[in-house]
Amino acid sequence: MDVATFVANAFGRQLPFRVEAYDGSVAEPTVVSPANDVTLRILSRDAIARVLTHPGELGVARAYVAGDLELDGDIDHLFDIALPPARQLLNVTNLKALLSSAGVSTLRPLPPPSIEARPRGVLHSRARDRHAVTHHYDVSNRFYELVLGTSMTYSCAVFRTADDSLEVAQTRKVDLVARKLGLSPGQRLLDVGCGWGTMAIHAAREYGARVVGVTLSEPQRTYATERARVAGVADLVEFRVQDYRDVVDGPFDAISSIGMSEHVGRRALARYSQQLWDLLVPGGRFLNHAIGRPASLDDDPQPTRWSEFARQSQLALALRTSSKTGSPFIDRYVFPDGELHEVGTLVSTFQAHGFEVRHLESLREHYAVTLRHWVNNLTRHFDDAVQEVGMQRARAWRLYMSASAVAFERHHLEIHQILNVRPLRGVSGVGWRPQFEPTF
Numbered sequence: 001m002d003v004a005t006f007v008a009n010a011f012g013r014q015l016p017f018r019v020e021a022y023d024g025s026v027a028e029p030t031v032v033s034p035a036n037d038v039t040l041r042i043l044s045r046d047a048i049a050r051v052l053t054h055p056g057e058l059g060v061a062r063a064y065v066a067g068d069l070e071l072d073g074d075i076d077h078l079f080d081i082a083l084p085p086a087r088q089l090l091n092v093t094n095l096k097a098l099l100s101s102a103g104v105s106t107l108r109p110l111p112p113p114s115i116e117a118r119p120r121g122v123l124h125s126r127a128r129d130r131h132a133v134t135h136h137y138d139v140s141n142r143f144y145e146l147v148l149g150t151s152m153t154y155s156c157a158v159f160r161t162a163d164d165s166l167e168v169a170q171t172r173k174v175d176l177v178a179r180k181l182g183l184s185p186g187q188r189l190l191d192v193g194c195g196w197g198t199m200a201i202h203a204a205r206e207y208g209a210r211v212v213g214v215t216l217s218e219p220q221r222t223y224a225t226e227r228a229r230v231a232g233v234a235d236l237v238e239f240r241v242q243d244y245r246d247v248v249d250g251p252f253d254a255i256s257s258i259g260m261s262e263h264v265g266r267r268a269l270a271r272y273s274q275q276l277w278d279l280l281v282p283g284g285r286f287l288n289h290a291i292g293r294p295a296s297l298d299d300d301p302q303p304t305r306w307s308e309f310a311r312q313s314q315l316a317l318a319l320r321t322s323s324k325t326g327s328p329f330i331d332r333y334v335f336p337d338g339e340l341h342e343v344g345t346l347v348s349t350f351q352a353h354g355f356e357v358r359h360l361e362s363l364r365e366h367y368a369v370t371l372r373h374w375v376n377n378l379t380r381h382f383d384d385a386v387q388e389v390g391m392q393r394a395r396a397w398r399l400y401m402s403a404s405a406v407a408f409e410r411h412h413l414e415i416h417q418i419l420n421v422r423p424l425r426g427v428s429g430v431g432w433r434p435q436f437e438p439t440f
Contacts, residue, residue, distance in 0.1 A: 001097035003042055009094045010084045038073035046110055053109040055086040061329035065113045065392050079406045115392045117336040124265040126243050130216045132336040137217040143388040146381040147374050152196040155259035156367040156415050166373040174202045177256055180419050181285045183207040187253035192244045193260025197224025204236035214242040250279035258289040265339050273353040283424035292414045293340045333396040343416045355420035358430045364408055367415045371405035
């Protein structure tokens, strides 16, 4: 049996895309589907070995990242197609025929791609969190410049019109955060998960705030420190490689956490909330900006890993998973140990620790547009990205960001800003009306 026929049989002869295989075989789509214009190219026997020895998402992800599989065409059209069940993929008759034609009597697992992460130790311990974060961020500042653009902001931008540049929209986002926090000259701001320093530098330059930014990434700290020097605010901004749990030099007048709490596990949310409460002055404000999951997709009370959306949105081929613990592709190649929380869980946790939630805003559509910008940047600079981080990581990022854009567009992911206040004798300091313009 040739390889293309094997794939068609695995899909129950309901093949939605074209298959081209290394043995010269071809299978045309047999059902009408938007994916009819997509071609799955199986480039080597290793692809078959990876998929059959690890049936499901992990095997397909490894084959894609390793370059044993290629996708041609608009891969958005694949994101509603489920992988065939293992019993269909491992049908004994089809499997024997395939192995016989390939001259293979046994299958042995291949070593995983070199960039695969497998964190060890206690989940969300300081050591394991640092390993997980550095796996994602300590790859190349230049790579992030290619993808994120000159703003170097790795979180949802805020667009006023479709014609806004990414840089303008990212500046609008950090300014929105600053206004929600009510920053003013001389106030102390703690920026948790400060990245490459965009929020901290904006707060210092435009509002005169004195800022401490903490990150677990030394390359980020170095980059952010130089940016602050060039921006002329080195005297107002300090960047540290420090776990937020180890910050002891409060109090701060305001705290921003932008795209960081996704790395805080469900079991650690209470500690996270308490730590930030303890670091904030009475009357101070804390803004949490985080990706979450819709409650309508919550089918069990357990924590949902960073890309459970892969299961929920039936993300095809490299992202489909039936696992309750999350997406092996995202866990192994993008965000190890990441967990998403439904926004109500965050609100309840913050309020249980004394915060008063004063404003909540969804930016879901804005993140879809942001991701499309990042995908376009990576596509334009793909060869340069490969030079920086290697083909495996560049391929993994292209798939992860494309899938994430679709997930936000189809409401399989959400993004919220939650403005919290530590009340002072029952007074929030926000007033009857918010002191900032709404986004929309």
